[in-house]
Amino acid sequence: MILHDLLSFELLRVIWWxxxxxxxxxxxxxxxxxxxxxxxxxxxxxxxxxxxVVINTVGPVWEGNQVWxxxxxxxxxxxxxxxxxxxxxxxxxxxxxxxxxxxxxPVGFKYRxxxxxxxxxxxxxWALFVGGAVPALIFGVAVGNVLQGVPFYLTEDLMxxxxxxxxxxxxxxxxxxxxxxxxxxxxxxxxHGAAWLxxxxxxxxxxxARTIGAVMGLIAMAGFALAGVWLAxxxxxxxxVGAVVADGPSNPLHSEVSRESxxxxxxSARPWIAIAPVLxxxxxxxxxxxxxxxxxxxxxxxxxxxxxxxxxxxxxxxFPFILPSSVDPKSSxxxxxxxxxxxxxxxxxxxxxxxxPLILLYTAWVYKxxxxxxxEDDVTANSDSVY
Amino acid sequence: MELDVVELSRLQFAMTAMYHFLxxxxxxxxxxxxxxxxxxxxxxxRPIWRQMTKFWxxxxxxxxxxxxxxxxxxxxxxxxNWSYYSHYVGDIxxxxxxxxxxxxxxxxxxxxxxxxFGWDKLSKVAHLVVAWxxxxxxxxxxxxILIANGWMQNPVGAEFNPMTxxxxxxxFYEVLFNTVAQAKFVHTVSAGYVTxxxxxxxxxxxxxxxxxxxxxxxxxxxxxxxxxxxSALSVVVLGDESGYTTTHDQKMKLAAMEGxxxxxxxxxxxxxxGFPDQEAxxxxxxxxxxxxxxxxxxxxxxxxxxxxxxxxxxxxxxIRSGMIAYDALMxxxxxxxxxxxxxxxRFETHSDDLGYALLLKxxxxxxxxxxxxxxxxxxxxxVPTVWPLFWAFRIMVGLGFAFIAVMGYFFYLASFKRMQFPxxxxxxxxxxxxxxxxxxxxxxxxxEFGRQPWTVDGVLPTALSVSHLSVGxxxxxxxxxxxxxxxxFIIEMGLMLKYIRKGPFQDVEETDRxxxxxxxxxxxxxxxxxxxxxxx
Numbered sequence: 001m002i003l004h005d006l007l008s009f010e011l012l013r014v015i016w017w018x019x020x021x022x023x024x025x026x027x028x029x030x031x032x033x034x035x036x037x038x039x040x041x042x043x044x045x046x047x048x049x050x051x052x053v054v055i056n057t058v059g060p061v062w063e064g065n066q067v068w069x070x071x072x073x074x075x076x077x078x079x080x081x082x083x084x085x086x087x088x089x090x091x092x093x094x095x096x097x098x099x100x101x102x103x104x105x106p107v108g109f110k111y112r113x114x115x116x117x118x119x120x121x122x123x124x125x126w127a128l129f130v131g132g133a134v135p136a137l138i139f140g141v142a143v144g145n146v147l148q149g150v151p152f153y154l155t156e157d158l159m160x161x162x163x164x165x166x167x168x169x170x171x172x173x174x175x176x177x178x179x180x181x182x183x184x185x186x187x188x189x190x191x192h193g194a195a196w197l198x199x200x201x202x203x204x205x206x207x208x209a210r211t212i213g214a215v216m217g218l219i220a221m222a223g224f225a226l227a228g229v230w231l232a233x234x235x236x237x238x239x240x241v242g243a244v245v246a247d248g249p250s251n252p253l254h255s256e257v258s259r260e261s262x263x264x265x266x267x268s269a270r271p272w273i274a275i276a277p278v279l280x281x282x283x284x285x286x287x288x289x290x291x292x293x294x295x296x297x298x299x300x301x302x303x304x305x306x307x308x309x310x311x312x313x314x315x316x317x318x319f320p321f322i323l324p325s326s327v328d329p330k331s332s333x334x335x336x337x338x339x340x341x342x343x344x345x346x347x348x349x350x351x352x353x354x355x356x357p358l359i360l361l362y363t364a365w366v367y368k369x370x371x372x373x374x375x376e377d378d379v380t381a382n383s384d385s386v387y
Numbered sequence: 388m389e390l391d392v393v394e395l396s397r398l399q400f401a402m403t404a405m406y407h408f409l410x411x412x413x414x415x416x417x418x419x420x421x422x423x424x425x426x427x428x429x430x431x432x433r434p435i436w437r438q439m440t441k442f443w444x445x446x447x448x449x450x451x452x453x454x455x456x457x458x459x460x461x462x463x464x465x466x467x468n469w470s471y472y473s474h475y476v477g478d479i480x481x482x483x484x485x486x487x488x489x490x491x492x493x494x495x496x497x498x499x500x501x502x503x504f505g506w507d508k509l510s511k512v513a514h515l516v517v518a519w520x521x522x523x524x525x526x527x528x529x530x531x532i533l534i535a536n537g538w539m540q541n542p543v544g545a546e547f548n549p550m551t552x553x554x555x556x557x558x559f560y561e562v563l564f565n566t567v568a569q570a571k572f573v574h575t576v577s578a579g580y581v582t583x584x585x586x587x588x589x590x591x592x593x594x595x596x597x598x599x600x601x602x603x604x605x606x607x608x609x610x611x612x613x614x615x616x617x618s619a620l621s622v623v624v625l626g627d628e629s630g631y632t633t634t635h636d637q638k639m640k641l642a643a644m645e646g647x648x649x650x651x652x653x654x655x656x657x658x659x660x661g662f663p664d665q666e667a668x669x670x671x672x673x674x675x676x677x678x679x680x681x682x683x684x685x686x687x688x689x690x691x692x693x694x695x696x697x698x699x700x701x702x703x704x705x706i707r708s709g710m711i712a713y714d715a716l717m718x719x720x721x722x723x724x725x726x727x728x729x730x731x732x733r734f735e736t737h738s739d740d741l742g743y744a745l746l747l748k749x750x751x752x753x754x755x756x757x758x759x760x761x762x763x764x765x766x767x768x769x770v771p772t773v774w775p776l777f778w779a780f781r782i783m784v785g786l787g788f789a790f791i792a793v794m795g796y797f798f799y800l801a802s803f804k805r806m807q808f809p810x811x812x813x814x815x816x817x818x819x820x821x822x823x824x825x826x827x828x829x830x831x832x833x834x835e836f837g838r839q840p841w842t843v844d845g846v847l848p849t850a851l852s853v854s855h856l857s858v859g860x861x862x863x864x865x866x867x868x869x870x871x872x873x874x875x876f877i878i879e880m881g882l883m884l885k886y887i888r889k890g891p892f893q894d895v896e897e898t899d900r901x902x903x904x905x906x907x908x909x910x911x912x913x914x915x916x917x918x919x920x921x922x923x
Contacts, residue, residue: 059500059504060500060501060503060504060505061497061500062500063455063496063497063499063500064493064496064497064498064500066455066459066496067488067492067493067496067497069459070458070459070462070488070492071485071488071489071492071493073462073463073466074462074481074484074485074487074488075485075488077462077465077466077473077477077480077481077484077485078477078481078482078484078485078486079481079485081473081474081477081478081481081553082474082477084465084466084473084477084481085466085470085471085473085474085477085854086470087466088463088465088466088467088470088473089466089467089468089470089854089855089856092467092854092856092860092864093860093863093864095463095466095467096467096863096864096867099459099460099463100867100871102456102459103456103457103459103460103871103875106452106455106456107452107453107456107875107878109452110448110449110452111449111452111878111882114449114882114885114886115882115885156552156720157471157552158474158551158552158553159470159471159474159855160470160471160474160854160855161855162855249548249550249551250551251550251551251552254723340477340478340481340482340555340556341478341548341551341555341556343555343556343557343559344478344479344481344482344555344556344559347482347556347559348482348485348486351485351486351489351490352489355489355490355493356489359489359493359497362494362497362498363493363497366497366498366500366501369501369505369508369509370500370501370504370505370508384892385441385503385504385506386504
């Protein structure tokens, strides 16, 4: 096939780096409010009917939202196989915890109201809390570790090897910087969940969501600022040594990497990227303001903008690095040496260009059909068919 | 069996995959059955069909959610537990998984919520479209997953790139239209349809035995028996197609399934039953049927099917050829590709056998230093354990034929005997509910266990595919999965039984209104209104 030469290897790699960002942001914007709502559930809703209202705000859409996550996994596998191989095995036990939480969540939504027993329902409420809170925290912790570099190296056969025993690997993930980033994502997604609840609920639930959501937003903002300062003074950055080969074979060992620089050097090299953190701050600040002042749809949109800014900040700061190695910088994965082949990237792009607009279109239609507030009357009137 | 990382990873994968596949076949089939029922509802406007759609839809939902949830494990486990596999073949294998998400999974998951929540928000036709989109999405999912799996069985459209130390795609078209994948897809979805048909039939039979929901149960049996009969026929026909492709592309798997130790003159006989003995390389007390194997396997009278002994010899040749490729590869790798043309040529000539040299890694770090004994041992390793394959395959096929008989019988009663089902047949219908699951799991067992010692046939040995993990890591997650999945299974079964016992929600007012509207048309010549109303 000659067709794939239409787009250069280098360009395709950049496009897939962007698409990776699109998928992660899509995941955070949609599944993010599911997780936020799950984590908020025990605190914004006290009675059974209140809890059912909260669950039914996401009841019809969580399945579609979750696909962003699954597609994210699939796309990383297809477009960035070394990233998939290294990160999923390296964060093994953390991934297992995320998996367990993510399995618990769908089951919780679906099964919770299928029995009357109060003990049954309250167990599922806590399962939903865990299913929302644990991934929200761990995703941030993972990003925090990626920024610091992860202790892996590649053999000459490109087999990823991890240093350390299993409990050490797991506990080492929970270092102070990583926990800080974990709090940013936790606060951000709970704020987002609260913003969703202001759109979909009313009365006491919405009021509680506004209070907690604003606090969570403040935590996320403060954490985001602190993490920036920490990056400037306490975390080493990575840089490719020598000429960058952007269209070479995907073999990380072919390039040299140093740890001499700072991540923030990216902002002097490409000052325009400062727009990402600025958007992050503006979005979160406006979302907090909206939560406090009674905004609904606008609050949700600001919250989305904030998330977009925060996630883009991480990607743009690290570019072209995707997964740096702390023990063997040469093994670090970058946009230029950790992708799939030229042909695979091209084929996947064609498929994405066809289907992604369709997905956005029908997802938008489904949200439109389901538009409107969920009330306690809705839940009691359709007690058998809703969650 | 030693508790090493390879064995534990295999155990965990097998367990989580087979668990996932408890829910998948029912999703595949029930989504279509429910959509058919709703189609009848939209066409006839009879409330009973809407109630049926909702009732079976509820059971579909309870099952669907666990299929989705346990599917996440599958998507992530390649990276978690099979990281060298992910690196080595991700360039090809990842693509169908990602496309599955884009094309199929998004479709079914986005619309499934609307299926349950959209009854009052959508027009009848719009809701019907939603139901079909869920069904189509589910079935397309299976297509892409089986394209991925088919590539593991028959790795076409790819070659090894020495610069990136992995397989890379050379033709997406070949990966897509891989004959093995296509045959497996139709075989697998048909098996899903049979599973759902047996399930619907069994639950309905139970209602008839209890004298409950007669109208719903009879109509459901009508749908299940006709859909099930078609599907049961296609499972067997397409299973035969699957077997035919196996003859071409996976000779060792075929020989092991059939216990064919030695090459026989064509057309080979089929061993109906017997007791394979791996050490003696013999099948004891075998009952042979002349010609049949040759006819099914090759669809000819003169094509020879190689036996295990011959295939082991061929493996040994390929290992030696692979060692040449490996040697050339080491030179190319060391010099970053800046090597003489003759070394490149030597690699190209032998690169198809590179995977065979990797089999030696179990015994020696550098395959080039392998002794003759180690080579012979590695060649012997290419034979999977025969007896479980031999038996699993026969039980699966036996069940496949049994489903044709059962569905045929119920179809006959439903169509020509005015739904007069003898009580024994209803008991039988309930009793066989688990049977299609057994057949489906055995089918996967034959496909995957029969591919050993490879994860990707002839390309990458299983022993090399795993992640760099400790036994401790594996024991933690294995224990976690067993506990967690067992609890979920109990919960799911409990809810299924609860909702089956509860039965359909019957909207009496709606039914009465409908009868009033259609009374003139329904009245039979003796003046009675026939049973449009559910029995109680």
